[in-house]
Amino acid sequence: MRTPIIAGNWKMYKTMGEATALVNAMKKELGSFDKAEVVVCPSFAALNTVYLLIENSMIKLGAQNLFWEKEGAFTGETSPLMLKDCGCEYVIIGHSERRQYFHETDESVNKKIKMALDVGLIPIVCVGETLAEREASKTKGVIEKQLKGGFNDITKEDMANIVIAYEPIWAIGTGKTASAAQAQEVHKFIREWLTNNFSSDVSDSTRILYGGSVKPENIKELMHEPDIDGGLIGGASLKAESFVAIAKNAVA
Numbered sequence: 261m262r263t264p265i266i267a268g269n270w271k272m273y274k275t276m277g278e279a280t281a282l283v284n285a286m287k288k289e290l291g292s293f294d295k296a297e298v299v300v301c302p303s304f305a306a307l308n309t310v311y312l313l314i315e316n317s318m319i320k321l322g323a324q325n326l327f328w329e330k331e332g333a334f335t336g337e338t339s340p341l342m343l344k345d346c347g348c349e350y351v352i353i354g355h356s357e358r359r360q361y362f363h364e365t366d367e368s369v370n371k372k373i374k375m376a377l378d379v380g381l382i383p384i385v386c387v388g389e390t391l392a393e394r395e396a397s398k399t400k401g402v403i404e405k406q407l408k409g410g411f412n413d414i415t416k417e418d419m420a421n422i423v424i425a426y427e428p429i430w431a432i433g434t435g436k437t438a439s440a441a442q443a444q445e446v447h448k449f450i451r452e453w454l455t456n457n458f459s460s461d462v463s464d465s466t467r468i469l470y471g472g473s474v475k476p477e478n479i480k481e482l483m484h485e486p487d488i489d490g491g492l493i494g495g496a497s498l499k500a501e502s503f504v505a506i507a508k509n510a511v512a
């Protein structure tokens with residue numbers, strides 16, 4: 261059984277005060293909910309503030325990025341050890357916004373995955389195609405290239421500590437969700453890729469999240485698909501009401 265994950269990617273939103281209000285409201289609305297792993301990924305500046313509030317709750321902490329070295333003269337970057345120090349258990353790697361605006365490549369994604377594993381952070385590795393790539397029927401080829409590059413030299417054992425998120429770029433922040441069938445087709449493809457490149461055990465146990473305009477209204481349908489194990493939520497994770505409703509509807 262794969263335990264579902266509902267992860268909130270707060271992106272560059274929420275000051276410390278706003279993050280405090282959001283996480284307190286989430287805690288209240290979640291109560292003793294434990295049917296899915298609930299993860300929040302605030303900006304670096306709010307990580308520790310949030311951690312101190314969720315320390316004894318069911319909510320887990322994730323970061324949105326990390327650097328591939330533990331320390332050094334890398335102005336503006338954040339060490340994976342600092343993320344651990346802030347209380348992080350997860351880290352998003354290779355989000356399409358990082359690839360698009362900060363020129364991250366499959367190679368840098370690979371280095372970051374290895375560093376996350378080295379310090380004991382669970383990477384949530386994002387893959388996904390653009391609208392033009394989908395319309396040119398290139399989706400599977402694009403995903404395969406991202407998986408191949410991102411997971412270069414990653415072992416079967418490492419895969420036990422990795423989560424994948426399929427996020428079609430055309431569905432991120434656009435209000436356009438992939439249909440459950442469209443998402444399932446790619447999730448199934450990723451699972452087959454895991455069978456062929458690692459093992460059927462890895463394929464059976466790896467959690468593959470869907471991301472892209474997930475809302476309380478569409479999560480249930482997505483979760484009914486056999487290969488969708490949760491969601492990576494952007495916009496709807498910025499309000500306690502919608503994020504908690506997504507978590508609850510995901511397992512209803």
Ligand code: PGA
Binds near residue numbers: 431434473492
């Ligand atoms: P969205 O973002 O839910 O606002 O579409 C998802 C993401 O970028 O992870």
